[in-house]
Amino acid sequence: MRGARKAAIVGGGVIGGGWAARFLLNGWDVAVFDPDPEAERKIGEVLANARRSLPSLYDRALPPEGRLSFHDDLAEAVTDTHWVQESVPERLDLKHAVHADLTRFAPEMAVIGSSTSGFKPSDLAREGASVIVAHPFNPVYLLPLVELVGAADHRARASAILREVGMFPLNIRHEIDAHIADRLLEAVWRESLWLVQDDVATTQEIDEAIRMGFGLRWAQMGLFETYRIAGGEAGMAHFMAQFGPALRWPWTKLTDVPDLTQELVDQIAAQSDAQSGHMSIRELERLRDDNLVGILRTLKRSQSGAGATITAHEAALPAPLTVRRRVPQSWADAQGRVSEAQVLRLAAQAQDRLRQVVGCDVAGGVADWGLAARETALCHTHGLSAGDNVSVDTHVVRADGIDLRLRHRIAKDDGTLCATVESGLVHVDLATGAPCFPPQAVAARLRQMAGVPAVPPDAPSTGQRPG
Ligand SMILES: NC(=O)c1ccc[n+]([C@@H]2O[C@H](COP(=O)([O-])OP(=O)(O)OC[C@H]3O[C@@H](n4cnc5c(N)ncnc54)[C@H](O)[C@@H]3O)[C@@H](O)[C@H]2O)c1
Incomplete structure (x- = not known):
């Protein structure tokens, strides 16, 4: 595998760094293009976190790491690539400019994916670019989900590659703003902002409401399977009959947007500092990664959710008599x-x-x-x-x-x-x-x-x- 496959990462911030780590640790060579002089240091820190967590998911060794290179020239970075992943900031004008260049310089064989959280492929391709949405989740090196939106043949090629690097492509049949997952997340985020704004709850209380309860259920059964169980032996239809009417009660404020006044922003930032300010972002990331590895290994044992994806990936890894692994x-x-x-x-x-x-x-x-x-x-x-x-x-x-x-x-x-x-x-x-x-x-x-x-x-x- 080594040397045979290459990915170009265009924009190496939080998400681009995660993509770089995902490909590198699965044996791909990775070329990064990012004008930020700090990009190499930042990607190095993401990679260090990925190296201490991703191999711990497996009981077999991952392939030898690929080669990482940084480039000042976009055309050079994308030469001979099989995958180009654009992860520049979420501004449509910037994405258009970058995709115009990628359409010129990237090889025809390459999948060109955009990490965009909200734009549709037709928004991105307005200038004629050949691009699909490949929307990942942070940390990209550990979480398998990638929402794929766009032309079916490009999605098919992308799906095969994503499985090869241990990810789970979710093919989305209709393009809509913010795809699927971010629509769900935005509903929770919007409601949470209201709860803080109305002084009903602090950031910490909202986080406790999630992580002490339904957050634990979602990782392994999602929403519908969880509610199926909530319906008891009578199942899903009973659940809907029981709780359906409540949807008409004014529990939520989902259609309204709270004003992000300076006062609200300061209030949330202060509460967040009080809640988590005793740890640096890197420390929080490592805590998150260690917890995710533990959860994912448990899911692997029961073949639930993301656990089945890891097992399928592991089965494709070489199995020598000498067992090699990283101590988790x-x-x-x-x-x-x-x-x-x-x-x-x-x-x-x-x-x-x-x-x-x-x-x-x-x-x-x-x-x-x-x-x-x-x-x-x-x-x-x-x-x-x-x-x-x-x-x-x-x-x-x-x-x-x-x-x-x-x-x-x-x-x-x-x-x-x-x-x-x-x-x-x-x-x-x-x-x-x-x-x-x-x-x-x-x-x-x-x-x-x-x-x-x-x-x-x-x-x-x-x-x-x-x-
Ligand atoms: N942060 C998340 O949790 C998350 C999750 C999923 C998807 N996304 C999406 O990923 C994309 C990137 O988000 P992020 O959070 O990594 O942002 P970020 O600000 O951390 O990183 C963006 C990077 O792009 C670089 N950049 C700016 N202009 C560039 C150009 N012309 N060419 C190459 N690089 C350039 C910047 O220097 C920076 O390093 C966005 O589209 C966002 O919607 C973000």
Whole structure:
């Protein structure tokens, strides 16, 4: 993959920086064009956050990072690109000028996406530009959603690429101002401004109302599935009959816009400072990212919402016998140190990988064969910290009858040996849970890995109990 694909990021602020990180960490080369002299520093900070969070979503290593370059010349930046992502400020005149240049300089094969939160493709293409809306969510390197609006053939090409970098393209069939998600968000935002303006609630109270309750539900079931459950056994129709009439009551002020007077802006800014001013924006971002990784990994376990997208992406990543991964933040204590229990977890993952590889090598998999641990010995030689990139090499020490002995060597990318874990295992019949001889093909593969060349002709057959 490396060197084969290139993305150009035009406008490298909050969103452009996130796009750059998403492509880079998925092995793409990235060229940035942004006239801001601070762009390189800002993107560097976004990338640092992405490197400490995105790999933690996966139990396999992401591809080697692509090359990052910065350019003063737009034409140079977009040369040979497969994807151009425009993320300049939300001003239509500026977007028109940028897309006129992109139409001239970008290769015909390239998808040209705009991150615009509100403009329609027809607004952007007024000057004849060939552009679709590819609207992402902050942080772009962690959140999978991209709303795609525009010509169907361009959306199809864009969808394939977005899936390749672990994202979820939501194809929007009709172009409307602000697409789907920002319409929903604007309704909540507008109502929240009224609640502050009318002195009903502070910024903190509104945030508590979201994060202590319905915000938790939305990440995993969205709105309609959540309300389906709220209808009880009678379901959605009952829910609508019960709460439908309330829609006519004047609960909300959605059609009115509060005046953003200096007084209201100052009030909100002061309340926000009181609520969150004790942390810098970068600290808040890291807190957000760590929480998102935890939530996404839980969703991955249940295959809910964004969890299924991560699983699909992970399945497409290469799966070597050596397990490589980044130590996630969630494994560390308050000082950033990783406990012995988590080191054993690394070894368990490597063992699971070996079981899959050996099982799958044999005629497409072996039913009812598994491994159970008898004893495990950990030798800790060097501490691990959150964020370390580690590889776990698994060696078959002995494969003998029903017994298997493995040694896992856990080392950092710079070669520092951190731990060895030696485990004694026994082959089991998963149907009965009883120890058994492994299937012959499994035994052959394990003996080969242990450096024992020949399989004895009288080796016991699959599932046979030891005498
Ligand atoms: N901030 C969000 O949460 C968010 C979410 C989704 C989409 N968006 C959309 O993404 C786009 C960018 O928003 P942002 O929040 O990243 O803004 P930003 O102000 O953080 O970044 C904009 C960047 O564009 C650069 N720029 C200005 N003129 C340029 C030009 N002619 N060529 C190249 N670069 C130029 C600026 O120097 C700046 O670095 C907007 O269209 C916005 O609606 C924002």
